[in-house]
Amino acid sequence: MNSLRIFIPAEALDSYVYSGYLFCVFRDGTLRASSLQKIYERLISKHAHFEGTLQLAILRNDWQNNSQAVAYLTISKFRKALEKEWKEAAANRFTIELGKDKDWQVLSEVTSMPIYDMRLYANRIYLAHRDGVREGRLSFKNHDLRMEGRLKKIFDARTVGISAKTGNLMFSADEEGLYFGSLWNEEGVTKVSAKSYAKKSLRTGWASFDIINYEKQSYFSYLENEIERRKGKRPFIYSEIDESSEKIEVVRIAARRYSMDEVLERAPFKYTEVQYCFNSATKCFFFLKDGRFVFVNFVQEPLKGIRLRSKIHDFSFNAHDEAFGSPYSAVAFPLGCVIEYFDRVALFHNDALITLEESPVISVRTFPASRRFRRQICITREDGIALHTVFPTHHEISRINESANRAYTARQAEQTF
């Protein structure tokens, strides 16, 4: 099924969805935000008949696949009606004009342009530039978004990628290496190590609590970290609706290292056959030079460390489709991924390749760790921002339902004993 697309014209350099707001760095060097509630209200003022569908798409993705939704969606007539409504809405390809000064709230000037990456995490914004990384603290109290103070420089080296998990951040500084930042300190500020953990880093991906460091687009090293579970209050919060009790601190980065050759020891292909790779928390995805697109699960072997399982899962599409060319970047999405080609973006979902954008784009972001925006894809184009939301497939709903049933049975069994 097609995604529901909302296009917002803007002179954007990058954008990000976080905590109910769309954040955007504009070409004029300003960091601005507009609330998704405002975008939603503006849309339903023109398309009132799609009110419910737009609410699911823009504000509450979790209502599409939480346990209550799954119960409704397994009712075939209910699901068909909802799918019909979604298809009708998706056919609209909504465009919404936001006034640059009226509807976009200026949060800060961005002193170093252009930016190479942005990440919103733990009520903070991180911007990666040619002269380092800047951090800003955000407050969302009483639905009033504010930047607490100015953007502060926390790291000096040219940085091209930022990733974050459980209060731990990784800064990819290209030829200058890989640096680690932590929020686990009493001051609650990001403290960046002076030590580099790799000679080169273009980007990183978290695999559970370990890090995959991409030195090239087709080559990585696996860095196994040591972690500790903390008791007591976490020194930072993830968001205003922070309900997670997870308190895990990385206490030793790269305690053990594995080359891509070692990790692929049992895989039926060599690293030299890889054209582009990326990972999710549990899997590694490979676009191979022969056009195949495969994924393999990570597994920890007791004596040999981290390896990828020998069994590969071959997706049935050729990633080198003439119409698309070779992939330039890719990000994980529930039961699929979003692939950026040179002049288009496509979603691979439910064994099908769906074109999302038919022009070159600046960035593609998904939010797999988000509760409310997990099904959104935020694409920054040179002429604006395209927000896509994808309706869950029947297969996804069945999987969620099966997993909920298993969890229920396990709980019942525990109570019996």
Added chain:
Amino acid sequence: MAFQFPKQKRNKNGTYGPTSRNHYYLPAPYHSRTAEKRPNKTRWCVSESAEYYVFRIADEPWWVCVSNQCLFSVVDFGKILGENGERLAIFPIPSNANDSWHGYPIHTDEAKPSSNLLDRWEEEAIITPHLRRKIETGRL
């Protein structure tokens, strides 16, 4: 309309040129599109005459990258130049000023133009902001 490389005749000694800077270009056979595959050697997907065009448009305006001691080139907002989809080319500055130049297609996760050269390319509309970001982050 799709970009067409202008045709250029080869000199008797196998070189192309000279450019307006009086530089000659000698295609390296191991980077040629018809060369045997070798590890660590990228191959052009365009003709030798087109290779020279890619070199000339970098040499005449002097698209130099001091840190890498080379010229970088890009054609028509990122036309594919290499067999693995490379869209940039690199031309190392010869150690002897009288030597002919050579070059090859490159992916930006191997080497990339300096920020100064990218500033210039963006100002002169040689590249777009999206292309610049792909270059700077090693994705092109």
